[in-house]
Amino acid sequence: MGKFHPNVDKYVVSRVRALESILLDRGILPADAVDRIVQMYESDTGPQYGARAVAKAWTNPTFKRRLLTNSTAALSELGLEYDQLIVVENTDAVHNLVVCTLCSCYPWPVLGFPPNWYKSPAYRARAVSEPRALLKELGLEVPSEREIRVWDSSSEMRYMVLPQKPDGVDGFTEERLLPLITRDSLIGVATPLPAGGA
Amino acid sequence: MDGIHDLGGMQGFGPVIREQNEPVFHAEWEGAVFAMMRAARARKIFNSDEMRHAIERMDPAEYLASSYYERWLAALTRLLAEKGVVTEAETGARPANRARRRAPAAGESQAVVLDRYSTAQSSFRSSNAAPAFAVGQTVVTSNERKPGHTRLPRYARGKRGVIAAQRGTHVFPDASAHGLGDAPQPLYSVRFEAAELWGTGDVDTAAPVYLDLWESYLATVAGPGGDRG
Numbered sequence: 156m157g158k159f160h161p162n163v164d165k166y167v168v169s170r171v172r173a174l175e176s177i178l179l180d181r182g183i184l185p186a187d188a189v190d191r192i193v194q195m196y197e198s199d200t201g202p203q204y205g206a207r208a209v210a211k212a213w214t215n216p217t218f219k220r221r222l223l224t225n226s227t228a229a230l231s232e233l234g235l236e237y238d239q240l241i242v243v244e245n246t247d248a249v250h251n252l253v254v255c256t257l258c259s260c261y262p263w264p265v266l267g268f269p270p271n272w273y274k275s276p277a278y279r280a281r282a283v284s285e286p287r288a289l290l291k292e293l294g295l296e297v298p299s300e301r302e303i304r305v306w307d308s309s310s311e312m313r314y315m316v317l318p319q320k321p322d323g324v325d326g327f328t329e330e331r332l333l334p335l336i337t338r339d340s341l342i343g344v345a346t347p348l349p350a351g352g353a
Numbered sequence: 354m355d356g357i358h359d360l361g362g363m364q365g366f367g368p369v370i371r372e373q374n375e376p377v378f379h380a381e382w383e384g385a386v387f388a389m390m391r392a393a394r395a396r397k398i399f400n401s402d403e404m405r406h407a408i409e410r411m412d413p414a415e416y417l418a419s420s421y422y423e424r425w426l427a428a429l430t431r432l433l434a435e436k437g438v439v440t441e442a443e444t445g446a447r448p449a450n451r452a453r454r455r456a457p458a459a460g461e462s463q464a465v466v467l468d469r470y471s472t473a474q475s476s477f478r479s480s481n482a483a484p485a486f487a488v489g490q491t492v493v494t495s496n497e498r499k500p501g502h503t504r505l506p507r508y509a510r511g512k513r514g515v516i517a518a519q520r521g522t523h524v525f526p527d528a529s530a531h532g533l534g535d536a537p538q539p540l541y542s543v544r545f546e547a548a549e550l551w552g553t554g555d556v557d558t559a560a561p562v563y564l565d566l567w568e569s570y571l572a573t574v575a576g577p578g579g580d581r582g
Contacts, residue, residue, distance in 0.1 A: 171382040171426060173447030175389060177439050184392045192391060193384035197377045238475055241542075256361030256506050258405050259421070270375050274421045277366035283508065284362040284550070287557050292368055303560040307361060309504045310540060310565040311476035312520055 205265035206336040210329040213320045237264045244317040251316045252343035254282035255308040262313035316343040323350040357413035362508040383422040399432045402530035406502035478537035480522035492571040502530035505570045514543040539568045
């Protein structure tokens, strides 16, 4: 099943520490690397860029077209250099879902770290072959007539979903839209939060 | 290789369990493994395809019983040994003292530079070769069972699909994971209908799968159902 809260024995911890001190001695690991990298990712990672791109796409049709056809150009307008993202749009006819069956490919620069469930054998096994049933279990009912496109990230190309704009947000600014756009809605396992529900 | 990592379509795993308010790292050692992996990648001790293949080579039972960062630790240890950087015996013999770390230094850290380097690697390669397949063309995937690393999942082997998009030319992981260089090839997004992948039975026919596949995984289809373009 894969563990979420590894009740790791002291053996794993001691192996990590041993390896860390050897790599420090060899000059492979800079002295401050662990603290700095952990600090950096704990404070500065999440779906900020992804949510920002979606909020802008919902309010700006020209940007939306760019995001869907040339994400590199669109993301650079937001100050992010990233050339391997494909953005797929949810519509009344199509729902998109992202998975990586072979490992855990995920668009880190726009979504942050992948959650553990995304990396779990259950998700990776089931998302491709029974996406509708899986989404229903996760609380998202996709009508049977709506096609579910599953994007199995088998290469360096990474995927993000452009969800449908919730009802009742016409006239909202990007700033008001941002809190509605959850990470899970950008993977395709949820819809954005309803207006007023954030 | 047909390893335990190739999970797509397998049955019996039960529900997907989501953790609320999941932290970036669940324990200090996970962050250390992450940082060591970043440093090793930035030092070019191994590439990302070699790293994926090292995870794939784990014992299947251990793979399933391991958390994500335990799998990273297994791959890191194995690759450092295989590359002659740190032997298994050295790691085992080292006293389990807390590693010496300095407090974060002010200004631009070497660690930050390394991290930026290791995240800035692109698989795109320039090429003058025209892609062999056009959007809309029907193709069939290879049915070859390979012993090494590949990005053609088992569930999509020997299956018919339609080219949905051309994705440019990219490093070929099947070569790159085995020290055979970039060997770049055109990459395609290929759409597979659910019935083609999962056969008969309780299949949701309105749930196609899109896979990014390298040119050498694909062949043209002759005869009925083949290329009509």
